Amino acid sequence: xxxxxxxxxxxxxxxxxxxxxxxxxxxxxxxxxxxxxxxxxxxxxxxxxxxxxxxxxxxxxxxxxxxxxxxxxxxxxxxxxxxxxxxxxxxxxxxxxxxxxxxxx
Numbered sequence: 001x002x003x004x005x006x007x008x009x010x011x012x013x014x015x016x017x018x019x020x021x022x023x024x025x026x027x028x029x030x031x032x033x034x035x036x037x038x039x040x041x042x043x044x045x046x047x048x049x050x051x052x053x054x055x056x057x058x059x060x061x062x063x064x065x066x067x068x069x070x071x072x073x074x075x076x077x078x079x080x081x082x083x084x085x086x087x088x089x090x091x092x093x094x095x096x097x098x099x100x101x102x103x104x105x
Contacts (some may be wrong), residue, residue, distance in 0.1 A: 001019070001021060002030060003016055004035055004036070004052065005049065005052045005063035005076070006039070006043070007048040009048075011071065012067070012068055013063045013066060015065060016062075017039065019038055023035070035051055036050075050063070059076055060092050064076070066078075066079050067079065077092055078093070080094050081094055082094075085097065
């Protein structure tokens, strides 16, 4: 089974749906574009979709409602828990400001 996250105009995940592999296969391989077209055929041509991995094999983690898809990082980022927390550049998790991994000098 494949999983696709619907995004709003700000790349916030609205929902995640399960799609049968047979609906996204091209020459025996999963094809994200075919999966997106399938999702749009079900829920509207103007909807936006990105494939997500239930096992976290790509895009860092499985998408959840309220997560943001960061196009630059190609990753799903969970909601920021506190205003002063920062995104750890290695794990893409939110951490307290004093806990960010520092690059060795």
